[in-house]
Amino acid sequence: MTKVLVVDDSALMRRRIAGILTEAGFTVETAATGAQALASLPVFDPDVVTLDVTMPGMDGLTCLGRIMVEHPKPVVMVSALTGEGAEETLEALRLGAVEAVQKPGTGGLTAIADALVETVRAAATSRPRRTRGLRERLRLARARIAGEDFVTPADEVAAPAPPRQNSLGTVEGLVLVGVSTGGPGTLEEILPALPAGFAWPVLVAQHMPASFTGTLARRLDDICALRVVEAERAMPIEPGTVYIARGGADLQVARRGGRLIATPIPPVEGKPWHPNVDVLVESALRLLPAGRLVGVLLTGMGYDGAETMATLHRLGGRTIAESEESAVVFGMPQELIRRDGADLVLPSEKVAGQLLRWIGTDGTA
Known part of the structure; x- marks a missing residue:
């Protein structure tokens, strides 16, 4: 017991x-x-x-x-x-x-x-x-x-981050990340390893209450070369930026005037977790070819994101499931693997490197 x-x-x-x-x-x-x-x-x-x-x-x-x-x-x-x-x-x-x-x-x-x-x-x-x-x-x-000045300790960052830049990629594409239990530490391992010139925007659905996601976005922005923002309102999706879905809501990809927009919406009924990974991936698949999308399913309990990322995989998109060796809770990535929906199964410390190999800094994935 x-x-x-x-x-x-x-x-x-x-x-x-x-x-x-x-x-x-x-x-x-x-x-x-x-x-x-x-x-x-x-x-x-x-x-x-x-x-x-x-x-x-x-x-x-x-x-x-x-x-x-x-x-x-x-x-x-x-x-x-x-x-x-x-x-x-x-x-x-x-x-x-x-x-x-x-x-x-x-x-x-x-x-x-x-x-x-x-x-x-x-x-x-x-x-x-x-x-x-x-x-x-x-x-x-x-x-x-306590409000004192914060300095990142040397053991957290291997080298100083390069200056930020918005290097416009030549190909429109998105990285879609789903994560739950154990997520903040896992995101801190992956996102700071992406360089400022990383070509595709990153959208993150982290299961979390509304009072947390703004603080999480600000913390990640402090330690990442990419700009990190909370998607608390509709905003254009731009290269060089990570969008953290607002807690307690869901996040959709929309298109307005030819531009992709990250749009928070009220929690979708019938979905047990929010921000919901399936809602995010489904909305992206409606607007972009699967080959222009990369799905990453990380630590978390439950199965959110597994079915839609498996569909993304079947349609020709690429997917990564976090391996059991690094996942705090293996539930979500394990469900993606069970559905034969993962191109690769990787420990969290290798995810950023694989994204760089697939997408690079020029968007020619």
Whole structure:
């Protein structure tokens, strides 16, 4: 039976989360502080830890860092997903947490409870991402949240990024990326490795609440040679740019006046995940030949994007599925592989290099 350690300074929240997970069949123990959690880890040896983001004394980021260094376990952050809590939660995802879920309040408890149970089950099968320079990243994370100047540590970037440029490609094409659980760290590994002259725009559907995607886009923009923006409104799709779909919505490719446009739309009914990968890929296939599209399906639970990227593959487009060795959760890429829809199965660190080999900087893919 899956064992879960619930860490929260609120007695009410500990009871509420523990009750939800116990009813779902998990064996649960609780801890009121980060120190109690660290003491419990080697004794209880949980399969998953749920960790409050904001706690007095040892805060959630510090506790997460200690867990990942001393007793690596899949960690699910539990957050209000608003304001400073959202900022800290995104930092936790960068530092190795598997996923984040909303705190179960008094309203809408059933939907939140279902999401919590589903996330903990997926986390139990995940592998914690090994994060280089974790202690230094933790220090910088706190500095950024406190509003201090941020400087990327040397171990994050192999060489200075070249000056940005919008090198107009000679061929119209798009890279479509779908990602969920474990996504922020995976995107930070792939996107900074693409040079400023990369010819095709990149559109990313990352399953994430609306309060996260703007912060994620700004963070990626800081460390990428390409420009990274949140697609919070309709905007022209241009080379040299990465478009992060706005959280809680879906993203479509449209055409206006002969130009491709990234257009956020309300969540499509019947789709369980948002921003939805299938919606993004379907819209691109309506406007461009499959040969002008590259699909990349990365870590995440579920099957979003698998069917449409398999269709893209059958129609002559090219696709990459992240391999099990690097995926935090192998669900989404595994579903693409099962559908015989992947041209290549690659670990995340090799994805950018393959995109460069296929597309290059002149768009003559």
